[in-house]
Amino acid sequence: MNPSATDSVLNKSGWAPRAGDAPIDFDLAAREHRPFLMQVAVATTRNVDDAEDVVQEALVRAYKGLPNFRGDCPLRVWLARIVVRVSINHHRSFVRRVKRWVLFGDLEREDSDGRAAAFDAADPAGKVELETLLDVGRGIEALPDEFRVPLLMLAVDGLTIPEIARILEIPEGTVKSRIFYGRKRLKKRLMPSLAARSER
Amino acid sequence: MTKSCQWVESRLESYVSESLSPAERGELDRHAADCAACRSELAAFAEVDALVAEHFRRRLSRASRSVRPVVRPLRPVGVAAASLAAVWIGYAALAPDAVDPDTADKDTAVPDVERAKPDPDPEPAIALSEAPLQPPPAPVARFRVQDSAGYFHSLEDFSGSVLVLGVVDGNAATAAAFEASYARYAGESGLRFLAVPADGVDLDAPRFPTMANRASTLLETDPGEFTIISPDGAVHARGTLDNGDLAAAIDASLRLWRDRVPVTR
Numbered sequence A: 001m002n003p004s005a006t007d008s009v010l011n012k013s014g015w016a017p018r019a020g021d022a023p024i025d026f027d028l029a030a031r032e033h034r035p036f037l038m039q040v041a042v043a044t045t046r047n048v049d050d051a052e053d054v055v056q057e058a059l060v061r062a063y064k065g066l067p068n069f070r071g072d073c074p075l076r077v078w079l080a081r082i083v084v085r086v087s088i089n090h091h092r093s094f095v096r097r098v099k100r101w102v103l104f105g106d107l108e109r110e111d112s113d114g115r116a117a118a119f120d121a122a123d124p125a126g127k128v129e130l131e132t133l134l135d136v137g138r139g140i141e142a143l144p145d146e147f148r149v150p151l152l153m154l155a156v157d158g159l160t161i162p163e164i165a166r167i168l169e170i171p172e173g174t175v176k177s178r179i180f181y182g183r184k185r186l187k188k189r190l191m192p193s194l195a196a197r198s199e200r
Numbered sequence B: 001m002t003k004s005c006q007w008v009e010s011r012l013e014s015y016v017s018e019s020l021s022p023a024e025r026g027e028l029d030r031h032a033a034d035c036a037a038c039r040s041e042l043a044a045f046a047e048v049d050a051l052v053a054e055h056f057r058r059r060l061s062r063a064s065r066s067v068r069p070v071v072r073p074l075r076p077v078g079v080a081a082a083s084l085a086a087v088w089i090g091y092a093a094l095a096p097d098a099v100d101p102d103t104a105d106k107d108t109a110v111p112d113v114e115r116a117k118p119d120p121d122p123e124p125a126i127a128l129s130e131a132p133l134q135p136p137p138a139p140v141a142r143f144r145v146q147d148s149a150g151y152f153h154s155l156e157d158f159s160g161s162v163l164v165l166g167v168v169d170g171n172a173a174t175a176a177a178f179e180a181s182y183a184r185y186a187g188e189s190g191l192r193f194l195a196v197p198a199d200g201v202d203l204d205a206p207r208f209p210t211m212a213n214r215a216s217t218l219l220e221t222d223p224g225e226f227t228i229i230s231p232d233g234a235v236h237a238r239g240t241l242d243n244g245d246l247a248a249a250i251d252a253s254l255r256l257w258r259d260r261v262p263v264t265r
């Protein structure tokens, strides 16, 4: 994990995380960390279509809350924590989500390439059958957040168990056992299709 | 003599989280080489991991493709420093409605330090778009249809149900596929079917519910394709109408959503 430029240095508009530290250029930080935060949002939201909104909302909150950033963890960890919180609350507030979806979903979102197929393209070789993947999705969806989130976060580029632990603010051992539990539950659920696949 | 299966079982968590010591890992590997049961157990974990990774990759590709930031004028942006304006464009889709009321503070969305600063370049943020003096194009609705009685419907009108949306093209096979699924599943509670003829297609006495598209993208459903929308309005599945995908996807959707439908109202 390379500490990023904005995790340590710089300035122009900004806030000092601690007295004596250089202020943070939030603009630059947001640009730099956005792809990472998007992955964290994809790992944490239940509805993947919310991921972009979650990142937006998290950045707005981060910007407002920047004076509270004490600099006791890398900025990207702090930002990821906010993404996780926004993701989880997002899901809990179903009514709000529906409302937001009417406001934003219908009017302001469209595909950049005109398509957003859930089933196409991602697996050109077709090795992973539709049914199995649907099953994986269902199995993951059925996991409580405390197991689902660390399991999916492990798939985020460059995220390690120690960093997941810092983001989720739980011990590393807990992250490991939750991921293991999630894997076991999925394995059990997927047993029939895994067996069918290995027979081919 | 290698370790026992129970020993392997007790080390499995460390093994799959790659925190086993090299010595113990070696022991475990030696056991697995001779024990088909443990070998298949380990293979299953590896397969689960690969599937989770694939699932994540698909979600990510979907999330990255499904949205692009909307450029539109936003009150706070107009007074923001130019260096920040680009970031605020990214925020525009969010503010002000989606921020929690308890934390939302529209008037201070630009922190005081920003507003207090003399603005070196008071151009409104919209000037950053390529056609600064043009109003942004009207957004294209993702889903807007009109029923035979003339009423317009948005996706919200279908929320709470699983919606099977088919865009029927001129090919008789696609209409037949939709009809077959409608005949088979129409009795399922919490499941609704809607066929929309593609532009220029006239359906002759269809035996399934239809409505006309009104200049929407139909959630990016192409002619000859179906989209299954979950009760909360998310695209859950998509595929081609004239093969077996539709029934498989409906089955899968029903298994997923049956316990939860209807969600509200």
Ligand SMILES: [Zn+2]
Binding pocket: B004, B005, B008, B031, B035, B036, B037, B038, B039
């Ligand atoms: Zn064994």
